[in-house]
Amino acid sequence: MALELDSITVRYGRTTAVSDVSLSVADGEVVALLGPSGCGKSTLLRTVAGLEKPTSGSVRWDATDLAGVPVHRREFGLVFQDGQLFPHRTVAGNVAFGLRMKKVERETRDKRVLSLLELVGLEGYADRRVTQLSGGEQQRVALARALAPSPRLVLLDEPLSALDRALREQLAVDLARLLREAATTALVVTHDHDEAFTLADRVAIMSRGRIVQVGPPAEVWSSPVDVETAKFLGCNKFVPGSFVGLDVERVGLRATALRVDSDGLIEGTVVERVHRRDHVRLLVAIDGEEYEAVGPMAEVGDRVRLEIDLDGVARIG
Amino acid sequence: MGRAVAQARAGLSSRTGWSAAALLPLAFLALFFAWPVLAIVSLGLREGGVLSALADSDTWELVCFTLGQALASTVVAVLAGMPLAFVLARCRIRGLGLVRAAVMVPFVLPTVVVGLAFRTFWPDGGVLPIVLANAFFNVAVVARTVGGLWAHTDRRAEDAARALGASRPRAFLSVVLPALAPAIGSAAAVVFLFCATSFGVVLVLGGSRYRTLETEIYLRTVELFDLSGAAALSLLQFAAVLAVLVLGALARRRRETALALRDREELARRPTGGEWYVVLAAFAVVVALLTPVVGLVTRSLSTRDGWSLAGYVALNTRGDRGTLAVTGVDAAVNSLRTAFDATLVALVVGVFSAVVLVGLRRSGARFAEVLDTALMLPLGVSAVTVGFGYLITMDALPGDFRTSPMLVPLAQALVVTPLIVRMVLPVLRAVDERLRQAAATLGASPARVWREVDLPLVGRSLVAAAGFGYVVALGEFGATSFLARPDAPTLPVVIARLMSRPGELNSQMAYAACVLLMVVTVGCVLLIERLRVPSSGEF
Numbered sequence: 001m002a003l004e005l006d007s008i009t010v011r012y013g014r015t016t017a018v019s020d021v022s023l024s025v026a027d028g029e030v031v032a033l034l035g036p037s038g039c040g041k042s043t044l045l046r047t048v049a050g051l052e053k054p055t056s057g058s059v060r061w062d063a064t065d066l067a068g069v070p071v072h073r074r075e076f077g078l079v080f081q082d083g084q085l086f087p088h089r090t091v092a093g094n095v096a097f098g099l100r101m102k103k104v105e106r107e108t109r110d111k112r113v114l115s116l117l118e119l120v121g122l123e124g125y126a127d128r129r130v131t132q133l134s135g136g137e138q139q140r141v142a143l144a145r146a147l148a149p150s151p152r153l154v155l156l157d158e159p160l161s162a163l164d165r166a167l168r169e170q171l172a173v174d175l176a177r178l179l180r181e182a183a184t185t186a187l188v189v190t191h192d193h194d195e196a197f198t199l200a201d202r203v204a205i206m207s208r209g210r211i212v213q214v215g216p217p218a219e220v221w222s223s224p225v226d227v228e229t230a231k232f233l234g235c236n237k238f239v240p241g242s243f244v245g246l247d248v249e250r251v252g253l254r255a256t257a258l259r260v261d262s263d264g265l266i267e268g269t270v271v272e273r274v275h276r277r278d279h280v281r282l283l284v285a286i287d288g289e290e291y292e293a294v295g296p297m298a299e300v301g302d303r304v305r306l307e308i309d310l311d312g313v314a315r316i317g
Numbered sequence: 318m319g320r321a322v323a324q325a326r327a328g329l330s331s332r333t334g335w336s337a338a339a340l341l342p343l344a345f346l347a348l349f350f351a352w353p354v355l356a357i358v359s360l361g362l363r364e365g366g367v368l369s370a371l372a373d374s375d376t377w378e379l380v381c382f383t384l385g386q387a388l389a390s391t392v393v394a395v396l397a398g399m400p401l402a403f404v405l406a407r408c409r410i411r412g413l414g415l416v417r418a419a420v421m422v423p424f425v426l427p428t429v430v431v432g433l434a435f436r437t438f439w440p441d442g443g444v445l446p447i448v449l450a451n452a453f454f455n456v457a458v459v460a461r462t463v464g465g466l467w468a469h470t471d472r473r474a475e476d477a478a479r480a481l482g483a484s485r486p487r488a489f490l491s492v493v494l495p496a497l498a499p500a501i502g503s504a505a506a507v508v509f510l511f512c513a514t515s516f517g518v519v520l521v522l523g524g525s526r527y528r529t530l531e532t533e534i535y536l537r538t539v540e541l542f543d544l545s546g547a548a549a550l551s552l553l554q555f556a557a558v559l560a561v562l563v564l565g566a567l568a569r570r571r572r573e574t575a576l577a578l579r580d581r582e583e584l585a586r587r588p589t590g591g592e593w594y595v596v597l598a599a600f601a602v603v604v605a606l607l608t609p610v611v612g613l614v615t616r617s618l619s620t621r622d623g624w625s626l627a628g629y630v631a632l633n634t635r636g637d638r639g640t641l642a643v644t645g646v647d648a649a650v651n652s653l654r655t656a657f658d659a660t661l662v663a664l665v666v667g668v669f670s671a672v673v674l675v676g677l678r679r680s681g682a683r684f685a686e687v688l689d690t691a692l693m694l695p696l697g698v699s700a701v702t703v704g705f706g707y708l709i710t711m712d713a714l715p716g717d718f719r720t721s722p723m724l725v726p727l728a729q730a731l732v733v734t735p736l737i738v739r740m741v742l743p744v745l746r747a748v749d750e751r752l753r754q755a756a757a758t759l760g761a762s763p764a765r766v767w768r769e770v771d772l773p774l775v776g777r778s779l780v781a782a783a784g785f786g787y788v789v790a791l792g793e794f795g796a797t798s799f800l801a802r803p804d805a806p807t808l809p810v811v812i813a814r815l816m817s818r819p820g821e822l823n824s825q826m827a828y829a830a831c832v833l834l835m836v837v838t839v840g841c842v843l844l845i846e847r848l849r850v851p852s853s854g855e856f
Binding site: 084086 | 751770
């Protein structure tokens with residue numbers, strides 16, 4: 001294992017930000033720390049970077065304890081939510097910074113800077129001032145800057161949160177490709193599950209300072225460990241497994257779990273109807289309970305039959 | 318368990334590190350400020366008579382006059398500074414550069430020069446010229462401190478009040494003024510401090526009739542050798558200064574937390590309607606600020622026999638019948654050199670202190686407030702006391718420091734350091750901590766982070782602080798008048814000496830020397846203005 005976190009606890013005075021967290025990241029693996037804001041995931045990331053000292057527990061790299069290694073000797077790259085580019089340097093100056101710290105000679109450095117700018121899709125931006133860049137471009141430069149000195153591990157703290165939605169989705173895909181191509185070992189902090197699932201090989205769900213579940217995205221998505229996690233992952237209705245024909249005690253339903261279908265086995269009455277971009281969202285009463293459902297046109301008051309879409313169902317536990 | 322303890326200790330290590338670093342500026346203060354001042358005070362206490370001085374009704378008359386004139390000066394400075402603050406912060410009009418320079422120049426003019434400038438209008442001195450001269454100095458403090466905040470306060474709160482039916486004056490009184498209150502309070506505290514300890518102006522304009530604590534301390538130590546009396550007065554002054562400093566720190570803290578700040582660019586616009594009256598008032602203040610300066614230049618060129626350059630020519634001599642030990646030109650060169658050394662010392666101590674203060678605050682050490690206030694103390698303690706303290710303590714340092722050519726620069730550096738701290742600190746604080754962290758994760762050691770991130774970002778304000786410190790050192794009079802050796806006086810000392818001797822040539826030469834000093838000062842200020850450093854420096 002490349003990175004190993006061994007029962008890390010971080011306390012500020014009386015508050016415990018991170019509580020007894022253990023996690024490992026294998027060489028070349030991308031792990032996402034996913035959780036609502038304030039769950040301690042950023043603190044954990046900063047602890048790995050060496051910007052916070054754990055109250056107890058240890059951060060190890062290839063079995064070596066990093067407690068005595070200061071931030072600048074860890075060789076962990078860090079990308080902030082809002083870039084934090086050096087305003088007094090050009091794009092190239094920013095990207096070259098880590099290489100200069102490593103005393104890489106000029107020719108190699110220049111070449112590396114150009115290839116990284118190409119990698120993040122910013123060819124020809126070398127001499128621009130960073131203050132003239134858009135938010136998305138700034139994040140790309142921040143990423144190139146972090147990757148340039150070939151860090152052992154890249155830490156990304158909500159790398160896309162400051163961007164608007166369309167750009168975020170595009171960049172998430174680009175970022176996933178970049179991390180794979182460079183075979184980067186990375187730890188990503190995010191509160192957006194789409195982002196986590198796009199980027200990561202494994203997802204660690206954090207809640208109130210603890211890691212409650214770790215696993216591949218598909219597994220975490222389909223079997224959240226408890227109701228709270230399921231709610232965070234988009235489930236808004238909880239029913240016995242028998243309701244959807246599954247042999248588990250409880251399942252969580254997402255908005256897409258029920259679909260209007262004339263062959264469906266469940267019957268209900270449409271209570272409310274909302275038009276979305278590419279589908280209609282319905283509120284359907286079944287045996288006095290209201291459920292969300294996706295469907296074609298239907299009027300309020302209509303009797304409809306519903307089919308279960310297992311992609312929208314999460315087994316709890 | 319042992320491991321947990323070790324790590325808990327590591328968590329404290331940055332705080333401990335910064336606290337250790339804070340010891341350096343504190344040691345500087347202890348050696349070159351606290352020790353001399355305490356030596357003077359204890360000297361006074363030992364001789365007894367402090368109680369009798371405190372019981373003396375003359376003492377309290379002196380205190381009343383000192384505080385009264387300081388209060389009056391502060392009121393005048395605030396009233397005159399407000400329209401200027403408005404124009405600097407909110408108006409997009411022509412001649413703004415001129416306004417800015419005209420406001421800044423008086424603040425850095427040597428006190429002796431200002432005293433003489435006002436004497437060209439009130440040859441016999443008096444209370445009014447003392448108050449006006451003190452205010453003249455400090456209009457800049459009000460205009461820049463209040464203007465700095467005003468320039469970044471959201472105009473929309475005012476617009477909202479207007480939309481809710483408040484008249485323009487009403488909106489100003491109920492929305493704008495409360496928002497500016499912390500800056501006004503902080504500026505007023507500093508102005509009050511400067512006025513209460515002002516020395517050169519009162520000495521030149523008050524003569525023996527109007528005396529403040531500061532000039533009385535000087536007179537008692539130098540002319541009456543009444544050390545215990547002087548010590549008692551120093552103690553009184555110290556208590557007052559400390560109180561004002563604490564109030565100022567409180568006001569500053571509120572200002573740092575409570576405001577939604579915006580860029581000046583989107584707030585400045587052409588004045589409309591009634592705002593032109595404010596602009597008019599501001600320009601009236603500018604004219605009033607320039608009048609003494611013009612008067613001084615005129616006076617330096619006019620003699621009983623009409624216009625003449627005699628005073629300037631005389632700068633190359635030792636004055637009428639050898640009043641001075643060196644020529645005016647020699648003194649000028651010595652001034653420049655001394656101020657350079659002082660600035661260098663103050664820059665090193667000041668910048669180091671600012672860095673430590675930022676580090677301490679960041680690591681959450683309470684100690685930060687203590688260091689911050691301690692660094693401001695030399696501004697308010699009688700420079701005369703400090704100067705005299707040097708004379709009785711510095712011989713204890715290796716190599717008889719009293720005769721060292723570094724003595725005067727060190728005393729001046731003590732006065733300049735707080736100003737440098739106040740100018741550099743806000744800029745350093747404004748640097749996002751995560752920018753430093755980004756550099757660290759890219760492999761930059763703490764020293765390298767400072768060089769690669771902090772230094773380039775504060776560079777311009779550093780140069781401005783250096784220039785500013787240089788002119789203040791150039792004009793320093795209180796401590797220098799005590800410490801400068803007769804064979805190596807600075808220009809302000811020479812001016813005071815020339816004025817105290819009879820002979821038209823002497824006073825002519827003094828006025829010429831004033832103009833010379835003023836030219837150098839104005840040159841420095843214009844240079845700083847060209848650097849266009851954000852005007853939000855705190856004083």
